Amino acid sequence: MESFEGAAQSSLSGESHLAVEVAGLTKRFGRRTVLSDVSVAIPRGVGFGILGPNGAGKTTLLRTLLGLVRYSSGAMRIFGQPVPSELPALFRRIGAVVDEPGFLPHITGRQNLEMLAAARGDGASKRIDYALERAGLGANSDQKVAHYSTGMRQRLGVASCLIADPDLLILDESMNGLDPAGMQNLRTLMREHVASSRTLIFCSHLLDEVERACEMVAILDKGKVVFQGPIAQIRGQGTALVKIGCDDERRALSVLASVPCATEARFDHHEGIIVVLRAGCDPVHSAVEINRSLLGAGVAVHLIAPERPRLEDWFIELTRPGASTDSSPASSPEVRGR
Ligand SMILES: Nc1ncnc2c1ncn2[C@@H]1O[C@H](COP(=O)(O)OP(=O)(O)OP(=O)(O)O)[C@@H](O)[C@H]1O
Ligand SMILES: [Mg+2]
Secondary structure, three states, rough: HHHHHHHHHHOOOOOOEEEEEEEEEEEOOOOOEEEEEEEEEOOOOOHHHHHHOOOOOOOHHHHHHHHOOOHHHHHHHEEOOOEOOOOOHHHHEEEEEEOOOOOOOOOOOHHHHHHHHHHHHHOHHHHHHHHHHOOOOOOHHOOHHHHHHHHHHHHOOOOOOOOOOOOOOEEEOOOOOOOHHHHHHHHHHHHHHHOOOOEEEEEOOOOHHHHOOEEEEEEEOOOEEEEEEHHHHHHHHHEEEEEEEEHHHHHHHHHHHOOOOOOEEEEEEEEEEEEEEEEOHHHHHHHHHHHHHHHOOOOOEEEEEOOOHHHHHHHHHHHOOOOOOOOOOOHHHOOOOO
């Protein structure tokens, strides 16, 4: 493994601003290729989302990065150090919950953390109380894990990351099963982690949550990177809308036909009037312009809601069967999976 890893490392840029760099990673299970020439560059201090349909290879990518499964070819670095060979030294800087967090069921949540903290050393045991509180598990910490609900197990997974005080936090579907308060808590925790200039890798099907926590994403589909870049770039390419509720839809539609920022306006029985904006038009400024025109024409407006292009719409378009990625922003060289 060492000489293979050493040879492959030369394909990495080794740039110091990167927290994680993966180059040409291929992983096969038997004859099945699950990751195919995957390259991802994750800058330090950002929230980075990894998205993709079920079975795309997201968890396998994270498991490979953490040395939990062997890879077939490629190279990886975390904080400039080659992995998996340097993982023992990097271990203290990483907190990760990948897939279902696994704990010993017959002992309590706190006892599980005590075991993990003892293995970590480095003051981790002093952070157990903090981690349990911060993960919202204080009241259940002395209950056996076997009696935990799904959400409690997720919270314990997050707590197990926090005892590490990690520079790199890796969360794979950690919002699954959390109640609304738990989701809000985790959202805050992720934001604070990135705000303190540390790196977050967040893998989730909850795309609104990814938009909240992350500035950049990589989208995997069938083991390949089909997009990689800033979420702002996706928003710049997508279609923005303004939704309108008013007293006279017919009149409003005729006014909207000549509003410069609107490329199309239609009536929807559930949503009211939907105005599709011209490319590059800012939805908030457009809403002001539209509102002014409607009021000027005597239409009473009770709702006007600007909507930015959503990651979800773009994700579905990019990963639908038969989608051509050539027309997507991914085809530009700076964002395409390298
Ligand atoms: N240990 C394994 N042995 C054989 N195949 C595996 C193994 N682990 C994963 N796979 C396969 O690899 C592919 C990618 O799985 P992976 O769990 O990485 O997907 P994912 O993107 O995380 O999906 P999800 O969104 O459902 O979590 C799947 O087709 C899966 O069946
Ligand atoms: Mg997964």
